[in-house]
Amino acid sequence: MGLVLADDLLGRGLQRIQREIDATFDAILEVPEDSRAPLVDAMRHAVIGGGKRVRPLLLVTVGEIYGCSRASAVRAGCALEAIHCYSLIHDDLPCMDDDDMRHGKPTVHKVFGEATAVLAGDALHALAFDLLSDPATSSDPFIRAELVHTLAIASGHKGMAGGQVMDMAAETTEFDLHSVTRLQQLKTGALLGAAVEMGAILGRVPNEGRAHLRNYARDIGLAFQIADDLLDHEGDEEKAGKALRKDAEQGKATFVSLMGPEKAREQARALSEQAVGHLCGHGSEADLLRALARFVVERDR
Amino acid sequence: MGLVLADDLLGRGLQRIQREIDATFDAILEVPEDSRAPLVDAMRHAVIGGGKRVRPLLLVTVGEIYGCSRASAVRAGCALEAIHCYSLIHDDLPCMDDDDMRHGKPTVHKVFGEATAVLAGDALHALAFDLLSDPATSSDPFIRAELVHTLAIASGHKGMAGGQVMDMAAETTEFDLHSVTRLQQLKTGALLGAAVEMGAILGRVPNEGRAHLRNYARDIGLAFQIADDLLDHEGDEEKAGKALRKDAEQGKATFVSLMGPEKAREQARALSEQAVGHLCGHGSEADLLRALARFVVERDR
Structure with missing residues (x-):
């Protein structure tokens, strides 16, 4: 995937989950031989062969720490990635961010038209x-229902969708650091939090045993977004595979515009170290989570 | 709701479910005091005070025949209506059908803008x-998981969303009666089928006891759509609360254009009677389902 990774453990982990997510979507999304073909083609365009798969990797890694089967976790990871990808399709629409490129490819509406893009997002949702x-994800209906409930709340008006509307408001209203933090906790943080929570559900971790995982997710979520703002500020469009510096053009408040790049970088690193600190009760089985916490702030795309 | 109903049982049934669905959405969708307010306002605009609530009435009636609590069924009915309403919001967008009026009110994107409309649809989804x-809908996780699975499949690429893409193809391709029937079975029929299926799930009807309900749903689904085509062909825009005769303008094949209005009306009535026939094993507890089967073909909006 062209990522330069100092950490071999993480590099292997990302490559493996990327292969597994692609293969699962490829198997699930069979293109029908009727006029629905463009819909499924558009869904495949959005979910196969793009993205870092950070959310599924988080979910699978937490699940495996607690003994959940990898196959179950990968299917749940696909669900999480389907939500993430539907939100990108809709976010890229002309009436939203109006983006032409995503993951180095033309966006779904550029290839399939706007109407099919709206519906492909809905169908992935x-x-x-x-x-x-689906019982194939877990034979325990309690786990299935809890996975659904966690992801539905994290992606709805109290989570990701709420954060996206706050983000739109940030274009016309002055946001301070507190508001930007709240916005990002919803827009990006809710789904990263769901990744960790869903791994814990699959691993049958009781509610009271999840606090350190939630704290870890909260810290890397914020670090991830600060790093994103830094990449948007000083990154390379070709490596990023999408247009950059749109926030500054729109005069939108970001961590970088509010703190300055130096302070922002410092803050992201501090959050990343704090995230690693929450894992002190774990041994080497959590090394991938530690590497991931460092990766989210050091990545170049 | 201004409906002229010969049948008092049905009239009372519709009024009651309309009140219950509105009250439930009103309680669930509290408008937050921050920049997410427009999102929740848009969601409320779409789901409160509009629509006939045929799908929730079907779900609740089937559920009650089999002894499910009304409160549980109403919550599941709200879920079904949330899916129906999100699909209408997205369907009305300029890049889709570009409609200004729905249920006699301006469409969501007309009031709140396109970006908020996309996100309000996503958040209702x-x-x-x-x-x-949510355990408040059923304390049995197996029932919760089965409800989710049924509705997710019925609304996704193998159901409603698939039917909507076929409908787009019908604008540029010649569709015959077989293709139009298949299209409508997905676009409208899948969600009506889910309504009946979800009622049966809540009523703990085993899979092998659901055949007559599925047949009933299939027949009223088709009758419903033929009646919709007839209304589009000869109905009153003011009563309908939306623009009519768009299919004919676009030269799109419908049951009416393929069969002629007389034959279509005959077919809708025959399907409605056939639907009633599937209920012969039930007594008066299914009278509301019988009235509903007749209503879907006789309604004037």
């Missing part, structure tokens, strides 16, 4: 909950 | 699965 509620 | 997987 439904696919996520189809996957999670 | 998530809310549906949040509701179904």
Whole structure:
């Protein structure tokens, strides 16, 4: 995937999950031989062969720490990635961010038209909950229902979708650091939090045993977004595979515009170290989570 | 709701479910006091005070025949209606059908803008699965997971969303009666089928006891769509609360254009009677389902 990774453990982990997510979507999304073909082609365009798969890797790694089967976790990871990808399709629409490129490819509406893009997003949204509620993901209905509930709340108006509307408001209203933090906790943090929570559900971790995982997710979520703002500020469009510096053009408040790049970088690193600190009760089985916490702030795309 | 109903049982049934669905959405969708307010306002605009609530009435009636609590069924009915309403919001967008009026009110994107309309649809989509997987809907996780699975499949690329893409193809391709029937079975029929299926799930009807309900749903689904085509052909825009005769303008094949209005009306009535026939094993507890089967072909909006 062209990522320069100092950490071999993480590099192997990302490559493996990327292969598994692609293979699962390829198997699930069979293109029908009727006029629905463009819909499924558009869904495949959005979910196969793009993205770092950070969310599924988080979910699978937490799940495996607690003994959940990898196959179950990968299916749940696909559900999470289906939600993430549907939100990108809709976010890229002309009436939203109006982006032409995503993951180094033309966006879904550029290739398939706007109407099919809206519907492909909607169909991926439904696919996520189809996957999670399928007995093939977990034979335990309690786990299936809890996975659905966690992801539905994290992606709805109290989570990701709420954060996206706050993000739109940030274009016309002055946001301070507190508001930007709240916005990002919803827009990006909710789904990263769901990744860790879903891994814990699959691993049958009781609610009271999840606090350190939630703290870890909160810290890397914020670090991830600060790093994103830094990449948007000083990154390379070709490596990023998408247009950059749109926030500054729109005069939108970001961590970088509010703190300055130096302070922002410092803060991201501090959060990353703090995230690693929450894992002190774990041994080497959490090394991938530690590497991931460092990766989210050091990545170049 | 201004409906002229010969049948008092049905009239009372519709009024009651309309009140219950409105009250439930009003309680669930509290408007937050921050920049997410427009999102929740847009969601409320779409789901409160509009629509006939045929799908929730079907779900609740089937559920009650088999002894499910009304409160549970109403919550599941809200989930179903949330899916129906999100699909209408997205369907009305300029890049889709570009409609200005829905249920006699301006469409969501006309009032709140396109970006908020896309996100309000997405947030209602998530809310549906949040509701179904919530222990408040059913204390039995198996029922929760089965409700989610049924609705996710019915609304996704193998159901409603697939039918909507076929519908787009019908604008540029010649569709025959077989293709139009298949299209409508997905676009409208899948969600009506889910309504009946979800009622049966809540009523703990085993899979092998659901055949007559599925047949009933299939027949009223088709009758419903033929009646919709007839209304589009000869109905009153003011009563309908939306623009009519768009299919004919676009030269799109419908049951009416393929069969002629007389034959179409005959077919809708025959399907409605056939639907009633599937209920012969039930007594008066299914009278509302019988009235509903007749209503879907006789309604004037």
